[in-house]
Amino acid sequence: MVLSHSFCPFTVFVVILWMPEPGFGQVCGRLTLLLVMSCFLRRYGRFNRSSFVRAVAIAAFGSSILYFKDHARFTASVVVRVPEPFLDYRWLKCSVLHDLSPQRLPFSNHTGMLKLCSYRVSPYPSSDISTEASGAVGGESKPCDCFGKNTIANAAAKVGPAVVNIAIPQDFFGITTGKSIGSGTIINKDGTILTAAHVVVDFLGTRGSSKGKIEVTLQDGRTFEGLVVNADLHSDIAIVKINSETPLPEAKLGSSSRLRPGDWVIALGCPLSLQNTVTAGIVSCVDRKSSDLGVSGMPREYLQTDCAINVGNSGGPLVNMDGEIIGVNILKVAAADGLSFSVPIDSVCKILEHFKKSGRVIRPWLGLKMLDLNEMIIAQLKKQDASFPDVNKGILVPMVTPRSPGERAGFCPGDVVIEFDGKPVERLKEVIEILGDKVGVPIRVLVKRAGDKLVTLTVIPEEANLDV
Template sequence: MRLLYSYRVSPVPSSGVSKEASAAAGDESKPHDCFGKDTIANAAAKVGPAVVNIAIPQDFFGITSGKSIGSGTIINKDGTILTAAHVVVDFLGTRGSSKGKIEVTLQDGRTFEGKVINADLHSDVAILKINSETPLPEAKFGSSSRLRPGDWVIAMGCPLSLQNTVTAGIVSCVDRKSSDLGFSGMPREYLQTDCAINMGNSGGPLVNMDGEIIGVNIMKVAAADGLSFSVPIDSVCKILEHFKKSGRVIRPWLGLKMLDLNEMIIAQLKKQDPSFPNVNKGILVPMVTPRSPGERAGFFPGDVVIEFDGRPVERLKEVIEVLGDKVGVPIKVLVKRAGDKLVTLTVIPEEANLDV
């Protein structure tokens, strides 16, 4: 789906702490360090007016039978709404013309017809649009990179058709891998929380104590309590930038499996194979996909990436950041091999063909 439209992507703001306060209390200091009886309520009140309920009539052989419920957040006063792609998956490509209408209800009770603007099933992020004669309430983006396990967060939305519901909990893990959850394909990371998330919360915001969106709630473990997952807002911002720039998300593919190294892993690998490269950090390539850009570039299993596109790298996140949407662009990679041999390779990424 390639659509032309415009909307504003809010920049990821700073924590809001003054320079003086930061100098006195350190970078981790936040205005809500003093947790009071109104802290959660005040944070929820900031975002609440922008949280919407999304209802889609379910038709079976022309007969309407109930509604599929989801949630979302208005991120621009013009009616741009952030939600989960799986909430509106039936409307992708149909523009809402053949399966009824998307009904969007605000906290104040007003109802609008929504239109799917863009969506990415792989990341489970979508954009809707409603039209209003007056400016609408909007929520602000925070930063998910500043989160720590144990930070308080709020989940808002419409679980089980119960509108304007607020639940609270803590961040359980800031970088839960998709592979940990049994998902195949390209790697993704989620925020794990113990907030109560149920059917209907999908697409709703995960909020910090400053009243900022720091994630989009998308799923829970059905057979457990307190195992809920959200797409980090920093990842969402990158998706939205792709939407604006290309109308879709462009993901470069190298055909390399890559793993972060640390001193403990390196010591273990050297014990198993004394010829393992002498490195203190880097990114291990344990597998190279046949006939992939990585194989054509000359990568071998066991290579350790130490520079990518001229930039020293220590973590896979840094490689992904450098890659961006570079498809068909030659990239120089410096790797270290057994025997401490340094080799410079040139890899040309291809666009990933995702089966989602």
């Protein structure tokens, strides 16, 4: 039953849900209603519709209070509609109560003001809310690893000040005909700049030479003259140094080992001489082989992304969402969009260690062509040759270079390398890491040959002559 009555300036709605359950409270409620109505009828011989409705509303409200006192299955709700002019009255501003433990109507408090509340509103108890969903572990909050609207901008802001524009004037018989442009990143406050070798080194010779005067422009507009300190043409990584009287902004080197296809990355640089340019994309492949790209020379691996890369981006940084450098942009496919490639920062760090230790990159050479084995390759090899070693992992040696350290050590085509320098190996990457810069150092290698014959060989690496 819903009753309402208006008396200036409010409108009161009384909503009564009466359960058809016999009991003392229900009988008392009905008797109260009859008594109140009889009293009003005797007092007012003549009444209109308004007074009748008022009487019924009061009676219903009184009976609901009496009945609700003893019955939990009875629910009453009182709603007060307040006209707009009264909304600013201080005494009408009451707090909303939740999950009232005593199942009673909210009577007036000691101030005489009725609290306007939503009765029996029961939100989920705090104990039922999963701490994992709220980002809390063990009672402590943890940062939310999510992608927000400022994620890319924040990452770019961390690295941006350290990104520089590299320009090299091109002379033709003493006449400047243009500039060769590229990008770089300051990785040390002393002015050490990481860039691509082809930006600052002339590739006409096998060993390369500086292209000439190097102009380095910072994001704030300052210009310096740079000097090529180290360059490795085969990895396309170089170090340029500038001198400044004040500390320079620097970028932090991250790690590329944990990158996955689909991770967000950004590329910074000066494409087409447009300084301070930021483009975004994702990692398309984390280990794109140089052979897949038709790049000759020593085998290398690149990070493939779909970031927009153009002339002038070479040498610029590839950055993750933490604002760390995870690659150096060096090339793209000219006839396609979204095919850009970078040198992983983990490989760059090893090159920098070589620069610091020896002034050049020392690459040990064994004269062995190696191939990572998997179940499919092993199954095909066993199908072709029943005597192929019974292995489920390892590194196959399909070819041995004549008069190489590998041939002198006794390697044969078809050998499967199981251990290298006393460590189990499954991939060529592991062999390269173990080799490091060990030139002239004997290394013991365990191989498995046809007929499951185990042989231990000792090989002495030589330094690779990449100029041949």
